[in-house]
Amino acid sequence: MSADVELDHLTIRFGNFIALSDANLRIPAGSFFSFLGPSGCGKTTILRAISGFLDPSEGHVRIGGEDMAGIPPNNRPTALIFQNLALFPLMKVWENIAFGLEVRRVPKAQRRERAQELLELIALPNQGEKLVSELSGGQRQRVAIARALAVEPEVLLLDEPLSALDLKLRQHMRTELRAIQQRVGITFIYITHDQGEALIMSDQIAVMSQGVIQQIGSGPDIYENPKTPFVASFVGENNAFAGRVASADAGHAAVETIFGALRGRNPAGLKVGDQAVLFVRPEILQLGAGTQGNALKSKVLAKEFEGFASHIHLANSQGERHISFSTSQEEALGISPGEEATVHFSPDRAIALPQGELAHE
């Protein structure tokens, strides 16, 4: 069983501080939904409101169509995986997993059996008798998932569950998590500040900043069509060029930047004279002057070897504005720091947005 989750004008305040401001969204049953945003933007707050540890200051949380107001965490069809896992260190692994069943007064033999099944699901058979402290980080991670799945929740809530793992394990667990979600078929609500994680695993992503949901969409959608400068700068790498709009037509706008007038798509309908930011992703920049304009004359600041590609940092002639892009190793051979270089990009792949908050690196 899986259920959909609806946030209806959900606002959460701590005193005068607004941790979550008027969130409205519907998460379809059985989907993998991520909240993505920098630390402190209110992600944990959302999860705690859905799981029942926080009461809404305004608005409603509905699960499977039912308003959750007044229903405590132990009676909601959700299970929460805590940021620090919060496994019970004094219980054996299998007792941890079976704790939810113990609460439901399932007889011991059955509990053991179910714990065994779940240990197999998370690929940790025969580890049930160990203590949690005897497991590695990745194994604990999986035990936390099994403990939550044991109570057969309709919605599983995961609070940055991979943030404590090292890179290799994190990459492995992403795939693993997605696979588990598809096997059990319940709704996963996943929280992360790592856009790579969100892009890889999610059906849909909500990007947040300072308690406000900025945009909701699929991974490719928010990557290709960011609605706000925050989303454009937070999701993936982006070069941002601020300036006034010099000319605009239905499809495109030219922004007067320190590299001269540069053109990009104009989905927000910017008009001449508006303050705007033009976003150019590193991967759309190509060496050479091109044929469609949008050429940036610049100086090479630094070159970083990155294995499959090289990362190049450029600046304008005054050395003011940095741009970065990646290029193949062969192309990079022809570039060295201190030299002039010209790069260009297609106006159809850059995007101009009204001025607004940017994500900080």
Added chain:
Amino acid sequence: MSRVSDFFAEFIRRNGVTISVYLFTAVIFWIAVLIILPQLYMLDFSFRFNLPPSKIGTEEDVRTLKNYQYLLFGAEGNPNAFNWLHLEVFFRTIWAAVLVTILNLVICYPIAYYMTQVASGGKARILILCLILPFWVNEILRAFAFRILFGLNGPINFALINLGIVSEPVEFIKADVALYTGLAYAYMLLMIFPLYNAIESLDHNQVDAARDLGSPWWRIHWRVVIPHAKPGIASGCTMVFMLTAGALAAPQILGGPSSLWFTQVIYQWFYTGGNWPQGAAYAFVLLTACIVFVLAMMRVFRVSLGEIAK
């Protein structure tokens, strides 16, 4: 051996010669002169006859088990098989100390849990102050205050009668209610602080996790909080039990006319009876019994000494 000398070398390097010498002398003085030596004297006393000073050191001054036998069997010519008068006081004292310890735990656990896991920083600090301040009042004064509180004409009886709950004043002192309450109160801080320390180190997410998995509050305590706090519970219970069993002022002041505390018997041997060897023997029996009892309890609840010291 080299580890011991390493330890000393490191200790001296870290603290300097003067401070190291001072610390070692102080600790050795404290342990040897203030703790071990007088206790050895007492122990020796307990195996001797109660002789007038002129006879000490003469051939009559020999060792004996008589003082211990007396507690078990009474004076020669006792018509009963055992010295029931004193044995009963002894066991009642142990039993009452157990009850007081449990009462104390039941009162202090929720307070400690509230202070560490529920209240915010400011509220918790005020609560701690409220708990500590009353202990500035000395023990005797507090005990007499309880006597007034629970007296026949005391405020509690006054309230009960005026509320129509009872028609005659309740004899709290005779029923030892005042004694148990007073004892529980006297050593409350020694229960609160170990509990506070133990529960404070519990990650509140564990409580939330248990709740999220559907656990009712009592099972959260039974399966998560209490196991975590076990060393603190053991250490608090040990201290409260030992001190309660060895308390003198509170039983003296708050005890009913018919109820004697074992320490009062010991006191009587030393002072009224002028029989120090007998008193020392009684005191050692109490001490040994308490230690054995505590160790047995730790066995039952599977706590190790190391954990308690944490």
